[in-house]
Amino acid sequence: MAHTMAGDFFMDSIWMNISLPSFPPLEGDRKTDVLIIGGGMAGLLCAYYLKKAGVDCLLIESDRVAQGVTGRTTAKVTVQHGLFAHTLLRRFGAEKGRMYLEANLAALERYRELSKTIPCDFETKDSYVYSIDHPQKLEEELRALDQLGFPGEFVRRLPLPFSTAGAVKLRDQAQFHPLRFLAALVSGLPIYEQTAARAFHGKTVLTDRGRIRAENIIVATHFPILNKHGAYFLKLYQHRSYVLALENAPPVDGMYVDEAEGGLSFRSYKDLLLLGGGDHRTGKDGGGWAELKSFARIHYLDARIAARWATQDCMSLDAVPYIGPYSKNTPGLYVATGFNKWGMTSSMVSAMILADLVQGKKNPYAPVFSPSRSIWRPQLAANGFESAMNLLRPTAPRCPHMGCALRWNPREHTWDCPCHGSRFTEEGRLLENPATGDLPQKKDVRSQ
Ligand code: FES
DSSP states (O other), X not given: OBOOOOSOTTOOOGGGGSOOOOOOOOOSOEEEEEEEEOOSHHHHHHHHHHHHTTOOEEEEOSSOTTOSGGGGOOOEEOSOOSSHHHHHHHHHHHHHHHHHHHHHHHHHHHHHHHTTTSOSXXXXXXXXXXXXXXXXXXXXXXXXXXXXXXXXXXXXXXXXSSOOSXXXXXXXXXXXXXXXXXXXXXXXXXXXXXXXXXXXXXXEEEETTEEEEEEEEEEOSSSOSOOSSTTHHHHOEEEEEEEEEEESSOOOSSEEEESSTXXXXXXXXXXXXXEEEEEEETTSOOOHHHHHHHHHHHHOTTOEEEEEEEEEEEEOSSSSOEEEESOTTXXXXXXXXXXXXXXXXXXXXXXXXXXXXXXXXXXXTHHHHOTTSOOOSHHHHHHHHHHHHHHHOOOSSBOTTTOOBOEEETTTTEEEOTTTOOEEETTOOEEESSSOSOOSOOSOGGGX
8 A cells, every 4th residue: 555645634534625615704793583603514504494494594603614524524424323223222212213213314315305406426325334243233233223113134245355244234325525515505505704602691692703692592513612501511522533535445335334433434435435443532542544554554455545534523422412402591592412423414403403493393303312311321420530530630731621631642733632522733723622712822832
């Protein structure tokens, strides 16, 4: 395998080489029925469907739209979120489990419908979740899928360069080019870029460009930026994962994901094979691109790395996103977060639910995704332990979000927070929230 990685630690994904429409910053104060904060896929789809419904709305984005995790997805649009049917059934029962799958199927169908008029390399593909050595997990999943009314198929032989125990296949899922899709979707939407939300005063949001008074506010900022309500700093943690785009590697027909945590994923885009994996909790060690490179070196001898990128996902306590009212005490404030690496369908589910809720309509899927559901899951203790350890660790620099000790990430030359996943450049510039500002001393933070 040829090595052609550039020295740039923040390489863009293959999707990010197309130009998106640009939008002006907000100038002065505004009033609106619905304010959406965050210009990723979830916020943009909310804006699209609200505008289509004739609702007065506007969206603000602190940078440019679709330059965060939306630009770094692998863009698999599938109901099959790992071997999740079995977990859904055990954790939530048959009715809620079925509703989860139905919501994601409805999301897939909305993408399919939109892609009829939006050229976005949309392709109907089967999805597969494979297991290296746990055939019984595949059998359990097939039984659970049957019970929930989404029959899957067992496939023994896969076009992957290693042996497996087989896979569970769901037919007629999809993959696409997310930024080609958005380039068309966002045109004409009421969007203000370079406009950051700085504070909430009831239903007024202070931005660095003016105040916005809104009847309803949707926070779609990846990690929710308002700490005071909803306890999202307890309910979420973040994961980093890595992608290599390989030229001259055999393509795969379909989308393939390992059931095991830390496993690999595969999909093709045109003549590139997108190899994903190397995951770890943000601020911790993990395989990263090195793991993917060694895999490619062994299995794809003639391949060349055309691009590489990393992304970051918010993980909820029970692997179901938080979509709905921000908290019980904040009427008119809504949230969409915790997509657990399934950002494309979860963004569309968010738009389906939140567009209804802000119009005072009921949505059949809302109870499944309610952010106020029980937090008593084992992951809560793990998140609490991690925060306590890093709050007590007496090293600098500290994270401006809640004061945890930051860790130096030599792979990407960033300061990463193990508590909730904020990230900063070497010079201290904010890369990923929930922190909302740079490190205090932009120069020489490594010498603190
Ligand atoms: Fe919360 Fe760093 S992201 S303390």
